[in-house]
Amino acid sequence: MAANPVTPRANLRLEQEKTGSETIVRAAGRITSDTSARLEDALRDLVSQNKSVVLDLSNVDYVDSAGLGALVSIYMHARRTNCHLKIANPKQRILDLFNRSGLAPVFDGRSFDALWEVWSHGSSGDR
16 A cells, blocks of 8 residues: 655745835745636736736745746736736746746746747747
């Protein structure tokens, strides 16, 4: 009889603070398939109601592919609603993920068009 491994429960905490013309969301924990829907729901509402939202990732230790997808979805929703979304203070391992996925230009504040350029020209394998 094999022992069942115990997986720590995924945890993501979100705190928001309104400062002048922007809303800061401080995330802590992990952005994974278990938590990405919660992040996406919370931020979609905020970007629909604000002109500037900062997502502070100082205390986020891990982002998986579902979390990355949620961040892209949130970014695209923010763009459609004319909200400036800024990703702030990601740890080096998350920056590395953004770079490997080609999303660094988007999350650095450059346009979504830069992402399209990376994907459309970078897929030929001459990086």
